[in-house]
Amino acid sequence: MSKLPIDPDANTQTEPLSRAIGERYLTYALSTIMHRALPDARDGLKPVHRRILYAMRELRLAPNGAFRKSAKITGDVMGNYHPHGDAAIYDAMARLAQDFAMRYPLVDGQGNFGNIDGDNPAAARYTEARLALASEALMDGLAEDAVDFRPNYDGTLQEPIVLPSAFPNLLANGASGIAVGMATNIPPHNLHEVIDACLHLIKTPDARDDTLAALVKGPDFPTGGVIVENADTIAEAYRTGRGAFRVRARWMQEDLGRGLWQIVVTEIPYQVQKSKLIERLAELIQTKRVPILADVRDESAEDIRIVLEPKARTVDPEQLMAALFRVSDLEIRFSMNMNVLIDGRVPKVCGLKEVLRAFLDHRREVLVRRANYRLDRIAARLEVLEGYLVAYLNLDRVIAIIRHEDEPKAVMMAEFGLTEVQVEAILNMRLRALRKLEEIELRAERDALLEERGGLEAMLADERVQWARVSDQLKEVRNLFGKSKPAGQRRTLIAEAQEIAPVDLESMIEREPLTVILSKMGWIRSMKGHQPLDAENKFKDGDGPGLAMHAETTDKLMIFASNGRFYTLPANTLPGGRGMGEPLRLMIDLPNEAEVITMFPWRADGKYLVASKAGDGFIVGAGDILAQTKTGKQVLNGEALLCRPVSGDHVVVVGTNRKMLVFPVAELPEMARGKGVKLQKYGSGGGLVAGDSLSDAAFITLAEGLRWQESGGRTRTEPDLTEWLGKRSSAGRMAPRGFPRDNRFN
Template sequence: MSTDLPDDPDVDAARIETARIEDEMEQSYIDYAMSVIAGRALPDVRDGLKPVHRRILYAMHEAGVSAGSAHRKSSSIVGETMGDFHPHGDSAIYDTLARMAQDFSMRYPLVDGQGNFGSVDGDPPAAMRYTEARMAPIAEELLADIDKDTVDFSANYDDRLQEPDVLPSAFPNLLVNGSSGIAVGMSTNIPPHNLGEVIDATVHLINNPEATVEDLMDHVKGPDFPTGANIVGRGGVHSAYKTGRGRVRVRAEFEVDEEEGRIVITELPFQENKARLVERIADDVNEGKLEGIRDLRDESDRDGIRVVIDLKRDAMVDVVKNQLLESHLESTFGVINLALVDGAPQVLDLRETIQHYLDHRREVVRRRSQYELDEAEDRAHILEGRLTALNNVDDVVETIQDAADRDAAKAALREQFDFSEDQVAHIVSMQLGSLTSMEAQAIKDEYEEVQARIERLEEILTNESELLGVIEEELLEIKDEYDDERRTSFIEDTDTVAHEDLIPEEDIVVAMSEDDYIKRMPLSTFSAQNRGGKGIIGTDLKEDDAVSSVFVANTHDYLLCFTNYGQIYKLRGFQIPEMSRTARGKSAVNILDLDDGEELTAVVNTDDIADESFDGQRYLTMVTRDGYIKRTGVDDFQNIHTSGIRAIRLEDGDELVDVEVTDGDRTLVVTTTGGMSIRFDEDDVRAMGRSARGVRGIDLQDDDTVAGVAAVDVDRHSWVLTVTENGYGKRSDIDEYRVQSRNGKGLIDIKTAGRNGPVCAMETVGPGDHLVVMSKSGQIMRTPVEDISTVGRNTMGVIVMDLVEADRVACLDVIPREMVTDESEADVDLATDPEAAPSDD
């Protein structure tokens, strides 16, 4: 028995190739990725379509389902598309067909649907057996002249039919309708645009080949979404057009009716699900994240969107509006202008996108013109033969009569008159009626028309400017036919929604405890009292906890927070949780990255740094517990990390005590817990960097420590205010403190023996200011500074706050007169304490 197997086993082995598995997997994955990129997920820059869109439209074209035909069942269209061109399942095809019919998904729908094709609420289309479709008129413009050899065709999946590689696309569909898709390792997200604007830009590029992106942006203002809404600012649009990538903020269109107390939403950002939006707003209202909303209802109908939000009677309309904008009514459209160029993915700017379309359209018009020229020349050739036959009609008729049959007649005519095969075929087929003078004239007229057509087509093919002129003319005709008004408007970025917009601007008191509990309360919570009052509860403290700091600010202020460890943090007033007087507060670790034992000792408002009354460079002047003082320019504190940065270098055991804003011309008064004080000029302390320790400010006595520093402008009416731990204090004119050199022992500021106790703090105050004093146990008292007597140095002072036994003053801050309301001033008793009398130095 014979066999075909070779005797040598190595012959078969020679057909086996050895490959590394990682190389084979890499190449297989690349092949798969490119198949997804080119065959499914990304649009072609020329017609703006993915293969499934192109195949659906071509299947409808082949089936005669045009804009002028009757609607056909969607299932029929899906079946023909799947059977002939796209064997990937009916659901994918029908989803694409439905989207092309949705006027809220496509700026210019390519399919005219009849039936339920889904809604802006996210409702799915009805089953394909219930809906009907046909091509929209504008879709026919994409397929126009496809039968004139304008584009290349390739075999379909089973080699039975031919399908177009791209559509002729008489308008720039990629920009007009946009596209989105996710491929392997890349994605595209191209917004829709206004047809008229895109065509105007294309025409401009035809007439000005050197036009820049900026020039084209004079015509293409920005995306034009089918759902309207507003684009906030133009920065994201400009970035997208110049680089191919950008983030466009889209804001819903709404009306605020303050008289009726309602907000009415009439347009939504592109691709926003209305039902889900209403549900999210309702959830936030129920969870307490959105306050001030009484009722929410969807009154939308076929005429448009209308979502009504009724507000409570006492609601702040602007606050509710901004909360809605931040969480619900504004979205970002991330533009990624990625498309296939010659089969490869490429990110394109606006000019490149239009230029690639123009290159495609130039090729389409050239091939169409060549096709029509060939047809015209063929027709002219036939007409030339017929005209020759008419001019020699008697001889032609006689030749045909003498011939034995049709083939013999053709041969005789070719020999006698030098006709071509095509010409004699038409001549032999001519009817006797065509020999009339009228018919003869019609042939002559047609021949002249065909000759003129040939001349025009040859001119288009040989003259680039004429070819571009044809493209321009056809684009303008489409613009005249389909252009409409912009739906998406632009609003300037003056109403930027930032987190601070959601918080009403108000003056606040911030309290912090030694265990790092922090909170803010409205300043209006604390009305002014006469000095010597007990105050009211300002916070609820845990057992063994005590108040460590209190300061006055505004919810929108930027605050520089200094700690005893010499660190500085940056904080916004509204970032501090708002709570009632009797609340404990929340842990500060969620706001400030404090270490164990670290606590706030000074807070500087950046509004003070920007004070126009300061003429020159601003400095942060810091004093430590051990008597060191340092000035550092505010420019050194521009970039403050969330974890804080170092403000001053401290020796072991030393702590930062107080910070003041100065301008180089202030006079500084440093006071100690033991009641000593020293005054010297600010320029006695040279400016240093953040990492410096500073220089000696005061020579401390044994066991004494620095309590604070006051920076006084001697040209303005102000006083130095000193308050002790036992609740006593005094005001003194700056002239009571003579100027000395720094690092001296200083003079007595206030007597601390007996009732007063150690000094707690020193502040600079002026007319109309109020003082906020807080005790260790959490009592707060607010009083006008002018209630505290003006006395000399070395006095006992007067009672400022009446403390219970064992309680002590923890901290204090000054309310500038700009923050003091007329109402609070009216309640102030300006009486002074007659017991406060100055004594000798």
Template sequence: MQIQDASLSEETQKRYLNYALSVVTSRALPDVRDGLKPVQRRILYGMHRGGVRADGRYVKCARVVGEVMGKYHPHGDSSIYDALVRMAQPFTLRVPLVDGQGNFGNADGDGAAAMRYTECKLSRAAGELLNELDKDTVDFRPNYDGVEEEPVVLPARFPNLLVNGSSGIAVGMATSIPPHNLGEVIDATIAVIDEPDLAVKGILKFIKGPDFPTGGQVISTKRELEDVYTTGQGSVKVRGTWKLEEPAKGNPQIIITSIPYAVERKTVVEKIAEVIIAKKLPVLLDVRDESTDETRVVCEIKKGTDPQLVMAYLFKHTPLSTNVQVNLTCLVPVKGASGEVPAPERLDLKAMLRHFLDFRMQVVVRRLGYDLKVVQRRIHILEGFVTIFDALDETIRIIRKSQNKADAAEKLMKRFELSAEQVDAILELRLYRLAQLEINIIREELEEKRKEAKRLQQLLSSEAARWKLIRAELLELKTTYADRRATKIVGDANEPEYDAEAFIIEEDAFVLLSQQGWVKRQGSVKDLASTRVREGDAVQDVVFGSTKASVAFFSNFGACYVCRIVDVQATTGYGNPVQTMFKLADGERIVKMLSFDPRQLDVPPEIENAPEPQPPYALAVTKGGMCMRFSLRAHREPSTRAGRKYVRLTPDFPKGGDEVVYVDVCRGDEKLACATAEGHALVCMADEVPILAGAGKGVKLIKIDDPNDAVLGARLMKDSHAPLVLEHENGKTYEITVWTHLVARGNKGSELFKRGRAVRVHPVEPTVPSLEEKG
């Protein structure tokens, strides 16, 4: 063994590039010419070679898989069988290439039966990809072990890549080509033949858009589709179709008749069922799947309900509406030193058709050349037959006097100036062919073959004639295989959009937040003391409002989470943790809850281009002694699970960073009081705190010099309000009122005690707000 020193990084890079190239060219990406990945091509070729043709009988899929794995594709039986199954599924391919018998899965997501139970043969359409293989139309290469040969590409007669589409993930790239209608693709291909300068916009007059086997509707606009097919990437908006049925008895029913491509039907049913169980759409009563081979999902709704609004909700919140990604990346033949080698390239629609037509011209030229050679060889033989017929008696005499076949052949070649091929055919000729009628048949055949040779020579000498031939063959394919479009192109559907408030039953409710972060909704609250909470927990905040109003949760990490009151779980139990509704970080908790019902707090919409933040305002105080006011209008609408920032905290504050300790509505005429752990108290006018236009760090409320000190709590107060109560570790309490410790903002404040530390600020006891008056 010889050991060589090598750079690890260089070897890793070299081997990874080899792996990446292998994945790109030999596994994941289809060829633009026949639209097939290597495993698909090998399956079809293996079935073709094995005689499993469309006009033959079905054979076990296990036999096909074993044949393909043993001769052409040594990558495991599961990958081969999965590819075979997909080519047989009418809900996966627009024009299936394998005719399957048995359980090949369904649109519900159920998988196919094992290969030992299923049978298959080539479909008629697959024959159009393979039938010209025997006419030297494409190049062959050795298989993986060099024993067999396999085609580099199949001589496809139609643009299979566009018709059936393809998807795959390679190394550093991917492909996602949607299926299209065969008739439209052929019309577009013919249009490019007739008008080579036709642009993508012109081609889209023929190809309206993707045509998915599962039906549905494409709601992308013409401009969006044009951008996708021009750039070779983008997304297409697809959604299911539906109709309304109103039985004589019972409730109206929305019947979903198709679902988007690559979406499992059972997933759609499950998502709709989740909506019903969670009572997010009260007018939707029931869902059941009555599908057979055709999709029929029944959604029962209340009488008097607008089905358009129900479907608008389902399109937004279930997989009934989705975006299908488009990436027209495929392997394209590139002229190289060693011939044509495929390389990945993202194409536009015209380039895909152009590459197919160029390949089709190459195939036709090779096919015509092969046919001409066959015809010329037959003419040569027939001319020999005619020659000996004119001297039949002499020919027989020469043969009878010959020693053997070789001697007879030599004498005939010398006497009549015939070739070895002609003489061999003459000597193999049966005697009955020497009859007068048989000789006439030979002469007629010779005349026909000469005409055929002349026709083939004319085609080979005229490119225009070959394009006419290709055009005619495409039209023949359209007549044989084209069907009606399954997916409707509706463009920008003029239908009502989803309105979150359209299905909310408006009623008053109370929202209760506990100190441990549990939240719930109740229709009424009589006594907070008897409200059900977990052991050791207590009610922190209570607000009321219409189920259509918003409720805001302000966290100690400076984030505001907003949802509609109807989205809070209605229960008389403990409720749900706030973390189940929003995406809270570790250690994050809610310090204040506010209702934006106009009866409690009127928060108008934001005014565009307003010179300064508009009221109402809220005020926040942090542990580090910072404070700020901000407009609540920015938090009026429901937020995402991640919430919206209202404060930017100081990360370098001692003891684990800063956090918000107090948030409340500020009308500007209050006094702001705060107290620290080291016993400093300060009261200032609330209007001294500036109003920030966005989330910021704010200004200094109280000066903190000791790194062990921090603000424990704060409160906005008026003369009639109860004092802020600070509790010492020895149990003693200190009251901070609006008449004491009043100084300018930013000072150290007054010292309440000399020794020890305060442990907490007493929280304000929550009260049940009135349904009639603003709080």
């Protein structure tokens, strides 16, 4: 059989590339938003978490039952409901079991499920898990048609679209996720307070946002801590669904006797890894960023205990903690963005009232569906009971029919007017049920079911009764997980931020003399005291002395490089002089091709001449050279040659051509950044040699003349500089006899 030719035109669809990409990306974005990253406002779960809990329920892992291997659970979730990576599924399940991540854990884990230090859980083959009590409350009613089900990914099984959720899990445990073009970050809350807000909203549907915010005082993190925000800020965040909360560690001052004390941190902010926090505090001590902090120790066991030792007993503990709050994760800002799926379909940033309303509407719908399901079950049972009672009233005849008739089913249906269901129930009845007492029990059961049916029908007919029943259910959950239980009490303290005077870390540094040494290869160190600058020091092999200067621990060290940038280093953070120091390029972002020209201590009233090899320069103030980052601050454009502090009334410049020029300081402009102006003329014209450049510059007082030091150490003076006086940017005249051959003044 010959193949039919394929017509490319008939099998090709033409459309603009932008439209094709846009449609496909939109499909991907919607899939990520609705089926992966954003939680449902009704049960507060993402699909992966919902599938994990449902799969564990199908495995009959009840809170009071046995544990099962996490690998088995992960495999069932992946094979039956969630066709994604097993690592992602296990990580999601492990988080549900972490009491430092979940305010009300939904999985009861056995084994290593990670810790607050940031260590990962053990492999799935080593850990075991079962459902927690809170998960049972989330799934109560699944077998009673409380929610809709849908086919799983391959159509072989059914999975719930949403869980019945007996409590507002979205707010109780929080959620976080990054979708396409949107994200969500919801902090955990105290379940008792959230249910109180739900009850108030049921009682007063048009409740004010401020009233609800007064009931839900703020987030309640599983790791505790202290929220330092005023009530108005918290209320505004809950009204709009967006905001941020400052969360601090909880600490106390521990008396050691004899006037000594230490600070003990007992709770750290949510989602802060303790090990990284300790590393950061140790780094602050090493770099002397907080000079009044002497040591940090981690004495944690089951509870957190981080010990902070002050530098001296005279240190104010409030000031020390204020300084640490500024520069470490002992204080964080937790951003809230309540972006959730409404009815599982529409992403929306909701305020507290909208989120609670979505949950309550869901609970009412679950109540109605379970009531209708129960009515259907009652109707089916009543039908069977009526058949049983007919059989008891005509017991002898029923027995005779069963014994003698070939088709007892049809005869009984015709003679007693019974339905097929009733006859089947009678025929399947056991002989032991034919005693007289059973008839009494059947009538009692029928009366009880009729009474229950009447109550359910009355509830379905009256919305107020429905809301009353929802309130009763919420109160039952509150009794299980509320403040009456140790785990239900509020852990995070809500407090007004006490305004402490701004902490000036520089003022905490003890003022001590230092000698700073920078080697030729760029290794920097500091030595205590003002050592002789020409003293011999040890250097690495192949290295030698470069620059040396006297400073104090309170100084800011300015470093000027050939790329025209100024870099700032606190003198107290320099490595000690016992070793060879550390590479300067690790402390500042100094390019490999750039060389250090000079270094000096910063003075607020200082002014400096910066000049390039091309002979351009200007005066810059101290405030314009101070750098705030490791990358430094660009001041001079071009290849820099020198930086000199401004003094005297005239400037002397000398070029590589040995031409010297003297002109007034007033002719130099003061700038913050740029190329500057020409200091001395070079070039090929006027008898000058091409390629000449600036060699050195100095400030003098004209009346005192010019002094320089000869190679033998003798000082020479040129008292009359009239011959070299001129205007800035002129060529100048040959330097005086005896001027150093290297064309430098020093």
